[in-house]
Amino acid sequence: MIREWQVNAAIMALLLAVPLWALVADEPFTITLTTRAVIxxxxxxxxxxxxGLGGLVSLGxxxxxxxxxxxxxxxxxxxxxxxxxxxWPFLIEGTKSMPLxxxxxxVTSALAALLIGLLSLRTTGVxxxxxxxxxxxxxxxxxxxxxxxxxxxGLSIYLRNDFPRLNTLRPMPFFVICYVIxxxxxxxxxxxxxxxxxxxxxxxxxxxxxxxxxxxxxxRLRLFAFVISGAITGLAGALFADLNRFVSPTMFSWQxxxxxxxxxxLGGVGRLFGPVVGACLFVILEHWLGGVSDYWLIFLGAxxxxxVLFARGGxxxxxxxxxxxxx
Amino acid sequence: MIDTILKLDGLSKSFGAVRAAxxxxxxxxxxxxxxxxxxxxxxxxxxxxxxxxxxxxDAGVVRFAGRDVTQLxxxxxxxxxxxxxxxxxxxxxxxxxxQNAVLGSLGQSGRVMRFFNSVMxxxxxxxxxxxxxxxxxxxxxxxxxxxxxxxxxxxxxxVGVALxxxxxxxxxxxxxxxxxxxxxxxxxxxxxxxxxxxxxxLVEHDMDAVFSLADRISVxxxxxxxxxxxxxxxxxxxRVREAYLxxxxx
Numbered sequence: 001m002i003r004e005w006q007v008n009a010a011i012m013a014l015l016l017a018v019p020l021w022a023l024v025a026d027e028p029f030t031i032t033l034t035t036r037a038v039i040x041x042x043x044x045x046x047x048x049x050x051x052g053l054g055g056l057v058s059l060g061x062x063x064x065x066x067x068x069x070x071x072x073x074x075x076x077x078x079x080x081x082x083x084x085x086x087x088w089p090f091l092i093e094g095t096k097s098m099p100l101x102x103x104x105x106x107v108t109s110a111l112a113a114l115l116i117g118l119l120s121l122r123t124t125g126v127x128x129x130x131x132x133x134x135x136x137x138x139x140x141x142x143x144x145x146x147x148x149x150x151x152x153x154g155l156s157i158y159l160r161n162d163f164p165r166l167n168t169l170r171p172m173p174f175f176v177i178c179y180v181i182x183x184x185x186x187x188x189x190x191x192x193x194x195x196x197x198x199x200x201x202x203x204x205x206x207x208x209x210x211x212x213x214x215x216x217x218x219x220r221l222r223l224f225a226f227v228i229s230g231a232i233t234g235l236a237g238a239l240f241a242d243l244n245r246f247v248s249p250t251m252f253s254w255q256x257x258x259x260x261x262x263x264x265x266l267g268g269v270g271r272l273f274g275p276v277v278g279a280c281l282f283v284i285l286e287h288w289l290g291g292v293s294d295y296w297l298i299f300l301g302a303x304x305x306x307x308v309l310f311a312r313g314g315x316x317x318x319x320x321x322x323x324x325x326x327x
Numbered sequence: 328m329i330d331t332i333l334k335l336d337g338l339s340k341s342f343g344a345v346r347a348a349x350x351x352x353x354x355x356x357x358x359x360x361x362x363x364x365x366x367x368x369x370x371x372x373x374x375x376x377x378x379x380x381x382x383x384x385d386a387g388v389v390r391f392a393g394r395d396v397t398q399l400x401x402x403x404x405x406x407x408x409x410x411x412x413x414x415x416x417x418x419x420x421x422x423x424x425x426q427n428a429v430l431g432s433l434g435q436s437g438r439v440m441r442f443f444n445s446v447m448x449x450x451x452x453x454x455x456x457x458x459x460x461x462x463x464x465x466x467x468x469x470x471x472x473x474x475x476x477x478x479x480x481x482x483x484x485x486v487g488v489a490l491x492x493x494x495x496x497x498x499x500x501x502x503x504x505x506x507x508x509x510x511x512x513x514x515x516x517x518x519x520x521x522x523x524x525x526x527x528x529l530v531e532h533d534m535d536a537v538f539s540l541a542d543r544i545s546v547x548x549x550x551x552x553x554x555x556x557x558x559x560x561x562x563x564x565x566r567v568r569e570a571y572l573x574x575x576x577x
Contacts, residue, residue, distance in 0.1 A: 196433055196441040196449075199422075203430050206419035213379075213417070214434030214492060215405035224440070323421075 004320035008273045012183070015280070019175050031171035032243070037283040038178045039239045044263040044275030045185045046232030051261070052270030053193055054225040055205030059257050060116065060132030063139045064230040066252035067112050068105035068237025070143065073155040073247030075101050080158060098163045098177070101238050109234020110227050117226035121219055133254055140252035154248025161242055168242075178239055182276070185232050190272055192228070201225050233260070262300070266307055268314025271323065277315045330356050331390075332496045332526055333409075338377050338387035340550075347373035348384070349550045353528075355496055360522045362529045362537045365547035366570070371530050374547065375500050378528070379411050380404040392495050405434065410494025410525070414501040416481040418473050424484055425469040428456035431491030455491055463487040463517075479510045486514070496526050503533040515540055538562075546570070 015038065022030035043065055050056040078085045078094025085092040095101060120131040144152050159169065166173040192198045204211040204218040211218050241247045250256070263278030282300070289296035311318040333355040340348040347370040355361050365371050376382040378389060380401035389397045396404050405411070418427055429446060432455040433439055446452065460466045463483040468476065476484065482502060489497060502518070503511045515536045518527060522542075531537050537544060538558045545555040548570045554561060561567055 191443045194446065195444050196439055196446040198442075199426060199430060199446045200433060200439050203419040203422065203426075206421055207417050209381075209401075209413075210417045210419060210430070210488075211434075212401040213405055213411050213413075214431045214488065215402055215437070216430075216434045216439050217402045221439070228442075 002320055004271070004273075004316065004323070007316060007320045011273055011276055011280075015276075016179065019172065023172055028171045031175050033283060033287060035171065035175045035178050035243055036240075037280045038175070038182050039236050039243060040259075040263065040283065041276040041279035042178070042182045042185055042239065043233045043236035044260045044267075044279050045182070045189055046229050046234075046236060047260045048229075048264050048270065048275045049189055049192065049232070050222075050226050050229035051264055052274065053198060053205070054201050054222055054229075056121075056222060056226060056229075057129050057261070058132040058226070058229075059129045059254060059261070060120075060134075060136035061230070061233050061260050062252050062254060062256035063116065063132075063136045064109040064113060064233040065237035065240065065256055065260075066139055066143065066249070067109045068234035068239075069241035069247045069251040070149065070155075070237075071105040071108050071234070072101045072161070072238040072241040073157065074149060075104060076157045076161055077149065077155050096159070096161045098161045098168070098242070101161055101242075102235055105234045105238035106231045109237070110231040112234075113227045113230025114223070116230075117223045121222050121226065133257070136252065136254055136257055140249055140254070143249035143252050150248070152249060154246060154250075157241070157245045157247075160245055174243070178243075181235065181239065185235075186272060186276070188228075188232075193272070197221065197224065262304060264314075266304060266314055268316035271314065271316040274314050274316050281315070332357060332392060333378070333528060334388075334390040335374075335378065336388045336390060338374070338384045338389070340373055340377060340382060340384050347550050348377060351377075351387070351547075351550070351552055353545055353552060353555070355526045355528050357526055358523055359542040360518065360527045360529055360540050362531055362541035362544045363547060364531065364534075364537055364544060369547040370550040371547055372500075373550070375498065375530060378498055379409065405492070406437070408492075408495035409498055410489035410492045410496070411498045412485040412489050412500060412502055414504055414530075416485050418481060418484060418488070420472070420474040422473055423469065424460065424465055424471050424473060424476065425453075425456060427473055427484055427488055428460050428469075428491055429453060431459070431488040432456045435492045459487045459490040460484075462490060478505050479507065482506055482510070482514070486517075494525050496528065497521070498528050500530050501532055502529070503531055503536050511536060 019031040019034045047058065047061045050058055074085060075095050079096045085094055116135045120128055123131055149155050162168060163177060168174045200211060200216050201221045204221050208218050237251060263275050263282055266281055267274030267276065267278030285296065285300055289299050307314055313322060331354040335351050335353040338348050338351040351374060363371060373382065377384050380399055388395055391404065392408055396407055429452050432452040436452065457466060460469055463486050465480060465483055465487055468480065486502060502514060506514060511533055518540055521527065541558060543555060544558060544561045545552050546561060546567050553570060554564045554567050
């Protein structure tokens with residue numbers, strides 16, 4: 001049996017090799033497609049901290065994805081129209097700087113996750129799923145009905161935002177940015193899983209009473225997990241908007257949240273690279289099968305069913321076997 | 328009074344018309360094993376929940392380690408030093424035996440909110456965990472997944488995790504359940520010495536264990552403590568014989 005880290009390393013290498021090949025072969029669309037997969041993977045890596053590690057099935061992570069997207073859209077929109085975002089109580093200017101946009105996306109989505117988490121983490125199971133869904137839909141309808149930023153039509157940003165010393169308009173540099181961020185997010189996710197917090201969070205997922213009995217409050221653990229999770233998904237939202245140079249309420253839709261969950265189930269719940277494999281497979285299927293039939297989601301559904309029925313631990317589980325316990 | 332570590336003072340709890348605890352008074356002194364027995368449905372589970380903080384009493388006070396903990400949650404009482412074991416093992420099954428024990432050490436250390444350390448290589452946590460595992464004879468199984476343990480080993484791990492907390496008192500819910508004669512005998516021997524580290528409030532069905540271990544026994548019937556006393560006193564108490572022990576008690 002192949003070891004899990006070997007599978008992970010191969011995936012990381014492949015994700016880099018494909019766009020490099022595309023660069024040589026002059027296939028820029030393939031680079032963009034890979035970038036899309038990397039960004040969706042990042043969003044799902046965020047969700048996996050809550051869902052995989054913490055057992056929190058959030059059907060509202062599109063809220064954070066959308067908040068990240070709109071953080072980018074709003075800041076860049078004001079920068080390209082030379083208007084301030086707000087003047088009172090203090091002046092906030094728009095910006096085209098990616099790092100500034102990322103920080104904004106992370107902070108705003110983390111704050112939203114804190115508020116949503118404070119309320120929804122009082123519930124468990126189906127109620128938690130429903131409450132997170134409801135919050136997600138609240139943001140969706142809010143975005144639709146907010147005419148200042150395009151309402152239903154969304155916001156177009158003419159030029160991709162700037163990163164120091166890189167030409168982000170070309171596909172390859174932007175891919176590299178996204179790839180590095182994904183690698184960092186995976187590193188964070190891995191470290192968290194091995195930490196004191198991660199052990200307690202995983203224990204709370206499996207047996208909440210046990211965690212209470214050793215004097216640890218599971219609510220606090222889950223709230224932190226939800227905030228970290230939301231922040232990473234929010235960052236992915238900012239990158240996704242930058243990739244498309246377009247933000248719309250679709251980013252807030254519950255289908256988006258559902259897709260993140262599908263990535264994780266396809267790849268392997270709680271497995272470090274589960275969301276990466278799932279997102280890549282999704283993008284590949286979307287591209288190939290989408291060209292064959294408009295009803296390609298039927299095939300996705302069939303694959304999802306097969307994975308759930310026959311490959312416990314998702315594709316990563318199928319390749320690398322049952323998760324080995326931490327040493 | 329000064330010497331009691333745990334004191335249940337007039338605890339009452341009703342579920343609708345059912346009075347599961349009626350003015351229960353019970354205390355636990357240093358160095359003793361106080362056994363709580365009673366027929367099924369006597370309210371033992373309710374009393375455990377009231378003591379551990381899983382339920383709030385309708386009336387009465389729980390005093391623990393010199394303070395009123397009635398308002399404290401399960402988490403708060405665990406931090407105050409109450410080490411609990413469960414009748415049905417409540418352990419994260421995907422985790423290894425060592426991870427379970429380290430979780431206990433982690434709770435005891437109070438430093439849970441560390442996000443980038445490497446918990447399983449933390450020497451202090453690991454030493455404390457291994458020491459506890461050795462005492463319950465699970466050191467050789469440290470790397471075994473909890474799900475792969477036998478029933479008896481899970482019972483041992485229950486006790487082991489409680490040990491990592493270095494509690495001021497133990498609250499044990501049927502630790503002998505399903506252990507078999509040999510396992511039961513060994514755990515009895517272990518609890519016999521453990522009482523000198525921290526007293527044990529022991530809820531147990533195994534009468535041999537109860538009568539050989541307990542310094543005092545309280546008998547719970549329909550939510551009421553009908554008698555408290557030494558093993559001999561309980562054996563000869565006519566109310567107890569009538570309500571619970573039946574003819575086989577002599």
